[in-house]
Amino acid sequence: MKPIPIVIKIIKRKMKARSQECCCRIFEKNAQGAKC
């Protein structure tokens, strides 16, 4: 995956803040990835 500057910047910010909380998401059967 090619690094994207804005993506790297947001990841750094969110990892530093540990702001892993999310509001809602689309309900998916057999959802993969993080449930946050």
Next chain:
Amino acid sequence: MTLPSIDTVLNYTNPRILKRYEKDYPNNTLKAEEAFQELLKYFWLCQKCRTDRKTFSNDESLNFSVAMHQEMKEIDDMWHTFILFTKDYADFCQRYFENFIHHDPTDEENAPSPEQFEKDLTQYLSYIYDNLGEDTVRKWFKEYE
């Protein structure tokens, strides 16, 4: 199902929803029209991802959660507003996506590890970037110059 073009989805309008959002969230930064446009983009992206996962079933880069993050709260407020109008919402989902888009509030259980969170978010942000552009990434995650 055939994924509609994003322009087709963005042409959907519903003044009652905009009016209700303005009434319920007068202090939000995003005004009604803008919040609604971003919500429509989010719906379209969810369906695009769903379609891509079927087409490219072995593509590991598509294994992320299409979530409303904390920074997207005002877009989520608009989603909550839209859901109040159940018939309009159901009709919209059926007309554009041929299935009902359920809303799934998250809980504290099963929180991902930091490594999993980073991987998931990297894939999600990259997918938004590829399909909706940098401006949308910045707007949804409140990353301004």
